[in-house]
Amino acid sequence: MSTSGAELAQQELIEDFEIFDNWMDRYQYIIDMGKQLPDFPDDWKVEEFKIQGCQSNVWMRHEEEGDKLIFKATSDAAIVSGLIAVLLRIYSDRSAAEIRATEPHFLADLGLDKHLSPTRSNGLHAMLEKIYQVAHQR
């Protein structure tokens, strides 16, 4: 069984994070990834694309290109923007089937779930749910 692009991206991400031996550096890496997110036009920052359940504002929309789902998202907070970049690296520009088949095990592997999920207000889970929801509707 060949490893999917999404899964490969996930494994690369885990390797990238393992370079850092402390969480402040990991957070810095996440924040820096967020700073490199592509522009998200202001016209898209509307209620329709807003993800509820975050302490910061998060907007996400998707487009289809052939059988691929392209996600675009942004946030007014730095860590959430970085988490968006993490999620897009794994899940954007993939087929719906590939998204559905890719479990976000990096959360547990990196211990991110412990750092981030006790309070769901960081929006990571809400963003993941949105991505899976789009993939399941296809």
Place this chain on the structure above:
Amino acid sequence: MPNTVIEQAPAQVQAPFDVARLRQDFPVLAREVHGKPLIYLDNAATSQTPQQVIDVFSDYYSRYNANIHRGLHTLADEATAAFEGTRHKVRAFLNAEDARQIIFTRGTTEAINLVVQSWGRKNLAPGDEVLISMLEHHSNIVPWQLLAAEIGFTIKVIPVEANGALDMAAYRALLSESTKLVAVNHVSNALGTINPVQEMAALAHQHGALILIDGAQAAPHQVVDVQAIDADFYAFSGHKVYGPTGVGVLYGKQALLEAMPPWQGGGEMIKTVSFGAGTTFADFPHKFEAGTPAIAEVIALGRALEWVESVGVAAIGEWEGQLLDRATQAAGRIDGLRILGTAPQKAGVLSFVVEGAHSQDIGLLIDQLGVAIRTGHHCAQPLLHHFGVDATCRASFAAYNTFEEVDSFIEALNRVIGMVR
């Protein structure tokens, strides 16, 4: 009467504030968070608990766990005595006239809901007005809105000035013969503003209105004297005065409590129950305490108040004022940091936003350094929106915080701002 702080009793000769010693009462302060010593600055949300209060729970459940009031056996007797003992301690803590004016609730929120549902439902009608302030916590907004939607009275809002102080001229102008009640907090949870409740009570009474004071953020930090304030209702919570969660207090004037109907039915609150001849109710406070209360929590609250008084609530407030001054001065030197709430009379709350750094990022990152602050809307969305923000960072101080912790907090804050920008 411009002075907004309740005069305290003449200071007794007291030992200097020994923060190192009193910290030893709090086991949680010895723990580490993410490998760093915990610096707990979220005291306006909940205060930590001294060992003396924690011990109440194991003692109660090991020795005298029993339902209170009607039992004839020894355990019930001991539990009742300890439970009612707290009522007397709270009476003294608030300088209420009579212990029967102390009603135990689940917290300040339930105390306000009790007034709304019992007094409000009986006494308010279309055309009547309830004044609340822009500074209110949602718990002193939403209960009024729920009842207003049902029976149709009007809620009017006392505005705030740019520094977070209440606009007293606007308050005077809003008061009228239609005003039936003023509901205001003693200290703002979001900004720390101390409101001139004594003056506000006098003005309300001149117009024949009552005043309900949400004292959740005042009781841990300053001497509260409900008679001096002339409060009609006063509420506070156990878990913000070094006590447990799940217990709070409503104080009410005797004539009001006498005339108010019960709001929840059940055991404990009745005199006689009959299917034919009608049910009659117990006198206050029991009329308002249906069902088995949080017995251990109430007893523990009494112990917490003893702890507070052993340190001295005025001394605690003064210490927190010094911590606030140090934090305010240092925060003011941080580029792009704006403090919300700079009223002349302030409790130990530092609420701020930082340009180019979202409060959520600051909260998450500073936690990595062991510092617990609160970020978000602090259950005061109308107030934050008034200041043009959705969220702030809030550091709030308690008796056990130190200058060193303030300095570490500022250092951590500078570091995380640097990471985000």
